[in-house]
Amino acid sequence: xxxxxxxxxxxxxxxxxxxxxxxxxxxxxxxxxxxxxxxxxxxxxxxxxxxxxxxxxxxxxxxxxxxxxxxxxxxxxxxxxxxxxxxxxxxxxxxxxxxxxxxxxxxxxxxxxxxxxxxxxxxxxxxxxxxxxxxxxxxxxxxxxxxxxxxxxxxxxxxxxxxxxxxxxxxxxxxxxxxxxxxxxxxxxxxxxxxxxxxxxxxxxxxxxxxxxxxxxxxxxxxxxxxxxxxxxxxxxxxxxxxxxxxxxxxxxxxxxxxxxxxxxxxxxxxxxxxxxxxxxxxxxxxxxxxxxxxxxxxxxxxxxxx
Amino acid sequence: xxxxxxxxxxxxxxxxxxxxxxxxxxxxxxxxxxxxxxxxxxxxxxxxxxxxxxxxxxxxxxxxxxxxxxxxxxxxxxxxxxxxxxxxxxxxxxxxxxxxxxxxxxxxxxxxxxxxxxxxxxxxxxxxxxxxxxxxxxxxxxxxxxxxxxxxxxxxxxxxxxxxxxxxxxxxxxxxxxxxxxxxxxxxxxxxxxxxxxxxxxxxxxxxxxxxxxxxxxxxxxxxxxxxxxxxxxxxxxxxxxxxxxxxxxxxxxxxxxxxxxxxxxxxxxxxxxxxxxxxxxxxxxxxxxxxxxxxxxxxxxxxxxxxxxxxxxxxxxxxxxxxxxxxxxxxxxxxxxxxxxxxxxxxxxxxxxxxxxxxxxxxxxxxxxxxxxxxxxxxxxxxxxxxxxxxxxxxxxxxxxxxxxxxxxxxxxxxxxxxxxxxxxxxxxxxxxxxxxxxxxxxx
Numbered sequence: 001x002x003x004x005x006x007x008x009x010x011x012x013x014x015x016x017x018x019x020x021x022x023x024x025x026x027x028x029x030x031x032x033x034x035x036x037x038x039x040x041x042x043x044x045x046x047x048x049x050x051x052x053x054x055x056x057x058x059x060x061x062x063x064x065x066x067x068x069x070x071x072x073x074x075x076x077x078x079x080x081x082x083x084x085x086x087x088x089x090x091x092x093x094x095x096x097x098x099x100x101x102x103x104x105x106x107x108x109x110x111x112x113x114x115x116x117x118x119x120x121x122x123x124x125x126x127x128x129x130x131x132x133x134x135x136x137x138x139x140x141x142x143x144x145x146x147x148x149x150x151x152x153x154x155x156x157x158x159x160x161x162x163x164x165x166x167x168x169x170x171x172x173x174x175x176x177x178x179x180x181x182x183x184x185x186x187x188x189x190x191x192x193x194x195x196x197x198x199x200x201x202x203x204x205x206x207x208x209x210x211x212x213x214x215x216x217x218x219x220x221x222x223x224x225x226x227x228x229x230x231x232x233x234x235x236x237x238x239x240x241x242x243x244x245x246x247x248x249x250x251x252x253x254x255x256x257x258x259x260x261x262x263x264x265x266x267x268x269x270x271x272x273x274x275x276x277x278x279x280x281x282x283x284x285x286x287x288x289x290x291x292x293x294x295x296x297x298x299x300x301x302x303x304x305x306x307x
Numbered sequence: 308x309x310x311x312x313x314x315x316x317x318x319x320x321x322x323x324x325x326x327x328x329x330x331x332x333x334x335x336x337x338x339x340x341x342x343x344x345x346x347x348x349x350x351x352x353x354x355x356x357x358x359x360x361x362x363x364x365x366x367x368x369x370x371x372x373x374x375x376x377x378x379x380x381x382x383x384x385x386x387x388x389x390x391x392x393x394x395x396x397x398x399x400x401x402x403x404x405x406x407x408x409x410x411x412x413x414x415x416x417x418x419x420x421x422x423x424x425x426x427x428x429x430x431x432x433x434x435x436x437x438x439x440x441x442x443x444x445x446x447x448x449x450x451x452x453x454x455x456x457x458x459x460x461x462x463x464x465x466x467x468x469x470x471x472x473x474x475x476x477x478x479x480x481x482x483x484x485x486x487x488x489x490x491x492x493x494x495x496x497x498x499x500x501x502x503x504x505x506x507x508x509x510x511x512x513x514x515x516x517x518x519x520x521x522x523x524x525x526x527x528x529x530x531x532x533x534x535x536x537x538x539x540x541x542x543x544x545x546x547x548x549x550x551x552x553x554x555x556x557x558x559x560x561x562x563x564x565x566x567x568x569x570x571x572x573x574x575x576x577x578x579x580x581x582x583x584x585x586x587x588x589x590x591x592x593x594x595x596x597x598x599x600x601x602x603x604x605x606x607x608x609x610x611x612x613x614x615x616x617x618x619x620x621x622x623x624x625x626x627x628x629x630x631x632x633x634x635x636x637x638x639x640x641x642x643x644x645x646x647x648x649x650x651x652x653x654x655x656x657x658x659x660x661x662x663x664x665x666x667x668x669x670x671x672x673x674x675x676x677x678x679x680x681x682x683x684x685x686x687x688x689x690x691x692x693x694x695x696x697x698x699x700x701x702x703x704x705x706x707x708x709x710x711x712x713x714x715x716x717x718x719x720x721x722x723x724x725x726x727x728x729x730x731x732x733x734x735x736x737x738x739x740x741x742x743x744x745x746x747x748x749x750x751x752x
Binding site for chain 1 (some may be wrong): 701704705708714715716717731732735736738739742743746747750
């Protein structure tokens with residue numbers, strides 16, 4: 001039996017990989033940037049993750065893929081949609097979350113989850129790259145500003161301007177016109193982020209506004225996007241430590257469920273072996289007691305016997 | 308849960324629906340020959356007023372049906388191109404745009420002939436083949452485009468074509484006594500449309516110069532009523548598990564009930580379909596090889612994608628068992644038709660176009676279908692150029708989730724303009740919905 005599982009989110013602009021051990025602990029996560037959906041980009045991400053963990057593909061018991069390129073991966077045993085994987089990953093990162101806003105490179109989605117963490121309803125951007133990371137990328141190029149600097153500059157906006165088009169191409173024209181009129185870059189960028197927030201709120205309306213709200217995806221790292229969405233939503237956004245890897249984490253957790261379910265008997269035996277070893281180490285008659293039997297875990301064979 | 312689609316799974320389409328293909332071809336051949344045979348031609352859209360025309364020996368051209376036929380044959384391009392060149396923008400209803408493109412092509416060829424330029428239409432150029440209208444009847448329920456479409460058609464033909472307008476009011480359903488097919492508003496609007504249909508008959512008499520042949524209409528409506536009863540009987544059998552026929556079988560059976568000649572052949576057609584469905588129920592044969600999910604389809608068909616979608620859902624083990632477009636339209640209330648005195652029942656069937664009800668009645672009807680067919684989820688096709696059909700879709704989705712606790716999934720496409728359809732958008736949305744259904748089933752288990 002193998003000791004690790006892997007989740008890969010093969011997105012439109014980045015590839016994310018998460019490796020878990022069989023207890024669900026994140027061993028490593030890796031994000032690789034791609035020019036476009038490509039086998040090379042995803043290879044860089046998976047190989048980077050394996051290298052960081054000191055593993056090879058042969059050490060991985062199950063691999064699940066998600067994202068636009070999910071069907072392109074030969075190494076994936078199964079694939080699931082971004083909705084399922086992002087919901088699972090986001091709720092694992094922030095268990096109290098009931099609404100997930102994910103804005104990635106090519107799509108934006110809002111997922112409502114029930115008290116059990118299951119997908120209750122979802123909505124995605126219907127047309128082109130309206131309100132996504134790609135939208136920001138196109139406008140960053142038009143404004144000659146680095147993508148990673150956009151958020152901070154936008155937060156310095158003083159005037160409220162309006163970008164009415166969500167089509168990246170037409171929005172680019174609007175942005176150029178505003179700059180030509182003499183509007184400042186921060187004000188124009190503020191309008192760009194407000195436009196994304198407006199689009200996101202439309203999706204929230206479709207699934208039903210509720211909280212707590214977690215935001216994932218690459219755009220969650222942009223402080224202006226977070227600011228404008230919070231303002232439009234009227235609710236705070238919870239930002240997990242590594243928002244870009246929520247989908248890959250969800251995929252890895254599904255891989256883990258699958259692998260554990262397939263190897264239930266072996267895992268139970270390993271658990272018993274572990275308990276025995278722990279007892280020997282603790283020199284205890286009840287595992288984990290260390291002089292306090294009530295603290296002992298009621299699991300496995302001993303739990304079944306009433307210990 | 309894994310959504311790796313399996314290409315070897317094919318939709319198990321009803322064999323009897325192949326007959327519909329022949330009936331459709333025969334009908335359009337008849338239309339294309341109309342002028343050679345000295346027949347009057349009427350163009351109309353929306354409501355199925357064709358029995359009124361057929362009875363009077365007028366050849367009828369249903370705009371949506373022609374556009375749908377072109378799209379189903381993947382021959383809609385030249386008509387849409389002609390319309391675009393004439394200035395009809397892409398956001399305009401693609402049924403209208405395609406049909407107007409046919410009018411543009413028709414006139415273009417005619418003008419070329421007038422100037423002596425030899426540009427006779429190629430026999431395969433279906434955009435140009437439609438015979439020009441001798442009259443237009445506008446009888447559209449709840450369509451923001453319908454009347455303008457007819458008006459634009461009239462202009463394209465030099466404003467020389469007589470037009471008759473039947474106004475079909477929206478059924479508000481807001482009075483305390485209002486229910487589906489009940490209440491004062493229903494009775495009043497039914498009578499209002501009936502009166503206009505009687506005036507429409509006078510208009511037809513003026514065009515033909517003959518007294519209206521009521522006996523012939525009675526005969527045709529006897530067939531329509533019986534065909535409709537058989538169609539509904541066959542649809543009802545699809546409450547069985549596995550469902551013996553799918554939404555897509557009913558889509559390809561729309562023309563026989565909606566716009567083909569209403570002779571005994573439509574009764575024979577639906578009798579054959581009904582018998583095949585019954586045989587499948589008896590033998591446990593399903594419309595998809597392995598029915599795992601049962602779905603409701605809301606929205607008009609993507610006519611360029613009928614077979615494509617049927618195969619796609621079969622690969623997902625999803626039987627699309629019912630839908631608003633197929634199950635809530637096209638003479639769906641045959642009980643209202645009295646063949647001996649058919650006009651009131653015809654008016655009432657026109658009034659219950661699935662877009663023409665206020666949301667509470669519409670949603671109750673849809674929820675009723677979802678429960679009757681025991682669906683697990685709802686796929687919603689938001690047609691980019693038919694906002695009339697898409698307007699209530701968020702309300703429908705909301706009701707499905709809150710009242711029935713079922714998953715919904717929306718994708719954007721179009722009725723006849725393929726460029727609005729993005730396959731990956733549909734894939735990711737449907738797969739996500741099916742995964743959510745699986746998760747819930749596992750959680751319940």
